[in-house]
Amino acid sequence: xxxxxxxxxxxxxxxxxxxxxxxxxxxxxxxxxxxxxxxxxxxxxxxxxxxxxxxxxxxxxxxxxxxxxxxxxxxxxxxxxxxxxxxxxxxxxxxxxxxxxxxxxxxxxxxxxxxxxxxxxxxxxxxxxxxxxxxxxxxxxxxxxxxxxxxxxxxxxxxxxxxxxxxxxxxxxxxxxxxxxxxxxxxxxxxxxxxxxxxxxxxxxxxxxxxxxxxxxxxxxxxxxxxxxxxxxxxxxxxxxxxxxxxxxxxxxxxxxxxxxxxxxxxxxxxxxxxxxxxxxxxxxxxxxxxxxxxxxxxxxxxxxxxxxxxxxxxxxxxxxxxxxxxxxxxxxxxxxxxxxxxxxxxxxxxxxxxxxxxxxxxxxxxxxxxxxxxxxxxxxxxxxxxxxxxxxxxxxxxxxxxxxxxxxxxxxxxxxxxxxxxxxxxxxxxxxxxxxxxxxxxxxxxxxxxxxxxxxxxxxxxxxxxxxxxxxxxxxxxxxxxxxxxxxxxxxxxxxxxxxxxxxxxxxxxxxxxxxxxxxxxxxxxxxxxxxxxxxxxxxxxxxxxxxxxxxxxxxxxxxxxxxxxxxxxxxxxxxxxxxxxxxxxxxxxxxxxxxxxxxxxxxxxxxxxxxxxxxxxxxxxxxxxxxxxxxxxxxxxxxxxxxxxxxxx
RNA sequence: GCCAGUUUAGCUCAGUGGUAGAGCAACGGUUUUGUAAACCGUCGGUCCUCGGUUCGAAUCCGAGAACUGGCUCCA
Numbered sequence: 001x002x003x004x005x006x007x008x009x010x011x012x013x014x015x016x017x018x019x020x021x022x023x024x025x026x027x028x029x030x031x032x033x034x035x036x037x038x039x040x041x042x043x044x045x046x047x048x049x050x051x052x053x054x055x056x057x058x059x060x061x062x063x064x065x066x067x068x069x070x071x072x073x074x075x076x077x078x079x080x081x082x083x084x085x086x087x088x089x090x091x092x093x094x095x096x097x098x099x100x101x102x103x104x105x106x107x108x109x110x111x112x113x114x115x116x117x118x119x120x121x122x123x124x125x126x127x128x129x130x131x132x133x134x135x136x137x138x139x140x141x142x143x144x145x146x147x148x149x150x151x152x153x154x155x156x157x158x159x160x161x162x163x164x165x166x167x168x169x170x171x172x173x174x175x176x177x178x179x180x181x182x183x184x185x186x187x188x189x190x191x192x193x194x195x196x197x198x199x200x201x202x203x204x205x206x207x208x209x210x211x212x213x214x215x216x217x218x219x220x221x222x223x224x225x226x227x228x229x230x231x232x233x234x235x236x237x238x239x240x241x242x243x244x245x246x247x248x249x250x251x252x253x254x255x256x257x258x259x260x261x262x263x264x265x266x267x268x269x270x271x272x273x274x275x276x277x278x279x280x281x282x283x284x285x286x287x288x289x290x291x292x293x294x295x296x297x298x299x300x301x302x303x304x305x306x307x308x309x310x311x312x313x314x315x316x317x318x319x320x321x322x323x324x325x326x327x328x329x330x331x332x333x334x335x336x337x338x339x340x341x342x343x344x345x346x347x348x349x350x351x352x353x354x355x356x357x358x359x360x361x362x363x364x365x366x367x368x369x370x371x372x373x374x375x376x377x378x379x380x381x382x383x384x385x386x387x388x389x390x391x392x393x394x395x396x397x398x399x400x401x402x403x404x405x406x407x408x409x410x411x412x413x414x415x416x417x418x419x420x421x422x423x424x425x426x427x428x429x430x431x432x433x434x435x436x437x438x439x440x441x442x443x444x445x446x447x448x449x450x451x452x453x454x455x456x457x458x459x460x461x462x463x464x465x466x467x468x469x470x471x472x473x474x475x476x477x478x479x480x481x482x483x484x485x486x487x488x489x490x491x492x493x494x495x496x497x498x499x500x501x502x503x504x505x506x507x508x509x510x511x512x513x514x515x516x517x518x519x520x521x522x523x524x525x526x527x528x529x530x531x532x533x534x535x536x537x538x539x540x541x542x543x544x545x546x547x548x549x550x551x552x553x554x555x556x557x558x559x560x561x562x563x564x565x566x567x568x569x570x571x572x573x574x575x576x577x578x579x580x581x582x583x584x585x586x587x588x589x590x591x592x593x594x595x596x597x598x599x600x601x602x603x604x605x606x607x608x609x610x611x612x613x614x615x616x617x618x619x620x621x622x623x624x625x626x627x628x629x630x631x632x633x634x635x636x637x638x639x640x641x642x643x644x645x646x647x648x649x650x651x
Numbered sequence: 652g653c654c655a656g657u658u659u660a661g662c663u664c665a666g667u668g669g670u671a672g673a674g675c676a677a678c679g680g681u682u683u684u685g686u687a688a689a690c691c692g693u694c695g696g697u698c699c700u701c702g703g704u705u706c707g708a709a710u711c712c713g714a715g716a717a718c719u720g721g722c723u724c725c726a
Contacts, residue, residue, distance in 0.1 A: 087655090088656080089656085184656095184720055185656090186722070187653070188654085189653085194652085201654090201721065242717055243716090374724080375653090377653070377721090377722085377724095378724060379718090384724095384725070385726095481726080493725080496726060535726090561684065591685090592686065628686075
């Protein structure tokens with residue numbers, strides 16, 4: 001406490017309590033409200049406090065560090081820092097060493113409320129996010145100050161020499177931080193805007209005590225073990241051939257294709273029962289399609305560049321209806337685009353015949369492959385790819401039918417979740433941002449409001465648990481994404497249910513209503529199983545590769561104890577195979593223990609061990625993957641049980 | 652696309668300037684076996700790619716690619 005003594009002298013410090021959390025200072029692009037800050041749990045306070053301690057430590061090592069924001073996040077915290085030195089994991093030990101000193105010093109977190117003028121003055125003297133005054137101003141803190149509305153209190157928090165612009169809340173003392181560990185360094189844009197400078201984001205884990213932290217790291221290890229990229233390769237489900245096919249373009253190997261086909265069977269049965277009509281469409285379409293739909297320009301950056309065909313008389317004519325951005329073209333040529341979505345093709349199917357109100361709702365379903373040019377850094381195994389096999393459908397309906405259709409889709413989600421044992425999920429209702437109309441969202445402010453109100457009403461009336469997230473809608477309308485968690489707590493956005501009030505009218509789609517006038521249908525885009533790629537990626541991690549019988553690439557393997565039983569084993573396998581069961585016989589020279597070991601490692605769902613005793617008794621010894629020996633059963637009973645479990649898609 | 656890190660046999664990984672290694676897998680043989688690995692042998696590498704430094708590069712330097720963790724974006 002030297003250079004900052006002047007700051008202390010004129011103001012009052014106090015300890016934060018839940019009742020005096022009046023300040024509301026953001027350190028993030030998304031400002032926490034006062035209410036949200038008050039609701040911060042003890043653990044979140046601890047994590048946020050740990051971010052301050054890390055900043056303190058980094059400043060001891062590099063006093064010129066400029067800090068931006070350092071919130072609590074799931075499992076820990078981060079702090080964004082600008083520093084000429086590139087922090088690497090090799091620096092973590094040194095930083096953690098300084099952090100330990102600060103924790104051991106057990107400094108109180110003292111709160112100080114200041115005037116805006118004082119805060120600006122301190123930021124300009126480099127004192128904020130610092131141990132002392134510095135030659136360079138605390139530039140990011142100055143930026144953060146600008147985000148604090150007039151009239152809101154401005155406060156500092158101080159631990160030891162470290163003073164930070166911060167609304168808190170914090171734990172009482174640095175010594176209250178139980179256990180922490182720095183985990184990774186990444187980059188992030190200041191305030192999340194890619195036009196702003198890139199900062200180094202140092203992540204750490206923080207917990208009440210060492211036991212909880214160790215449990216967290218054990219969970220991470222488990223997550224690593226279940227990683228779909230690891231299991232997908234070990235189990236031969238898919239491969240990504242970046243050299244000949246391309247990044248983000250997975251090849252389904254036979255075992256993975258089996259899972260995809262089983263999912264398709266499930267979807268097609270479900271959709272048949274729900275009154276959907278399957279359709280099939282090509283993977284490409286002319287530029288006119290996407291000018292009309294609005295994909296050009298609103299979605300252009302996510303599309304693969306076009307193929308251009310020199311074809312006399314086939315040129316696009318700019319200035320046609322719905323043409324927002326076509327550039328004049330002198331030569332006659334046609335551009336074709338790979339489809340990023342199926343909806344335009346389905347709209348053309350709707351347009352292919354005159355439609356009556358009696359035809360509605362019309363539900364067109366397709367397992368169509370779409371192609372999206374995701375940026376290279378965004379690709380992740382099967383979770384984020386450039387070729388997407390979508391469980392897609394478009395429901396054309398009247399506004400009166402909307403609520404029922406929308407609920408029907410939601411119920412379909414729940415049916416699937418039950419089959420897959422998904423217990424934790426949340427519906428994210430994504431709305432538009434009025435300031436980005438015409439850029440990210442179609443410029444139809446009235447229709448946005450109407451459809452968003454409609455969806456909100458349906459959600460409220462159906463009593464579904466949902467959260468509302470602004471600025472994440474599709475370009476053509478509000479949407480609901482279903483977010484699920486795998487058993488290890490990893491989060492996935494799988495299914496989607498979107499309202500489209502814009503594109504049908506751009507295509508001039510109409511139905512003839514009762515009153516003999518033409519009306520534009522509403523369109524619901526829905527994909528309850530999302531894409532094969534992401535859904536199977538999720539299932540791999542959800543089941544840790546231990547698929548239920550109906551999904552398992554290798555359902556049954558018959559293991560003869562000696563070569564004497566190979567004939568008997570084959571007869572069982574033949575019986576199962578004739579009933580479409582995926583079965584094989586292990587006729588290798590291994591001992592039975594070896595055959596079992598291999599079958600277990602390969603995650604074969606059901607093993608039928610047959611030795612002399614079983615053959616004599618016309619029986620089989622059943623063993624289930626991961627569950628061990630289930631005992632001897634008569635052959636007919638075991639076979640019937642397998643058929644039944646597959647038919648019921650038993651978990 | 653941006654920031655950082657990584658890339659050695661099919662897989663997991665050793666190898667810090669001097670002849671490229673291990674285990675598992677694969678293949679061949681022997682073994683005829685009772686609920687998570689019998690034994691012996693063989694094969695297998697453009698050390699990601701291209702360029703540079705050096706008498707000599709998996710190793711040092713530069714560029715590129717792919718992947719990983721984040722950011723932005725998204726099913």
